[in-house]
Amino acid sequence: MGASSSQRMFLVTVNGISGTFQTKTGGDTTSDVTKNYNGGATSPELLAAPAETDNITVSRIYNHDRDYAIHKQLRAKVGRWRTTISVTPTDEDLNSLGSGKATQYPNALLVRTSEPDYDSSGSDGAMLELEFAVGSVK
Numbered sequence: 001m002g003a004s005s006s007q008r009m010f011l012v013t014v015n016g017i018s019g020t021f022q023t024k025t026g027g028d029t030t031s032d033v034t035k036n037y038n039g040g041a042t043s044p045e046l047l048a049a050p051a052e053t054d055n056i057t058v059s060r061i062y063n064h065d066r067d068y069a070i071h072k073q074l075r076a077k078v079g080r081w082r083t084t085i086s087v088t089p090t091d092e093d094l095n096s097l098g099s100g101k102a103t104q105y106p107n108a109l110l111v112r113t114s115e116p117d118y119d120s121s122g123s124d125g126a127m128l129e130l131e132f133a134v135g136s137v138k
Contacts, residue, residue, distance in 0.1 A: 005089060011096060012058055014130065015084040017070055021058040022127075024087060027105065029053045029137060053137055056085055056105060059129040062116045067128050074113045074130070081110040085132060108132035 012021040031051045035044035074081065088102040111133050116126030 009090045009092070009094070011086075011088045011090055011094070013086045013088070014058060015086070017083075019060070019066060022060040024056060024058050024085075026054045026056040027087075027103075027134065027137070053105070053134045055111065055131055055133050056108065057129060057131045058085065059127045062126040062128045071113060071115060071128060074110060078110055078113060082107050083110070083132075084108065085134070104138045105132070105134040106136060106138060108134045 010024070012024045013019075014021065029051050032049040034047045036047055037044050085105040085108050086102045087104075089097045091097060109132060110130060112129075112131035114127075114129040114131075116128065118126075
């Protein structure tokens with residue numbers, strides 16, 4: 001049995017954008033279900049819709065030298081740019097456990113890009129955030 005993983009033991013990459021991302025949220029796969037009680041039945045018949053995967057949002061601390069040009073470029077491509085998002089598990093030293101173990105979201109469509117928020121009295125890191133609609137998981 002392998003060691004347990006902490007949330008930090010993953011490398012998140014977006015094909016076409018250099019570097020890794022600090023956070024990834026979403027990507028849950030679910031199916032809506034209708035419970036159908038046929039006349040007099042005490043137990044429902046379960047009717048499932050096709051499975052769908054929720055949008056994925058990735059973010060990282062904004063670095064002007066690295067992110068300004070790509071953010072400007074991506075803003076013009078919202079709703080049109082498709083890419084692959086990869087989530088690769090790592091060991092405790094953040095060494096990849098191999099690309100064969102990565103979860104991939106191919107053909108992900110960029111649906112939102114968010115530039116960093118501004119707060120003149122804040123000390124939180126400024127974040128670059130990208131949201132993608134996904135259709136499949138490999």
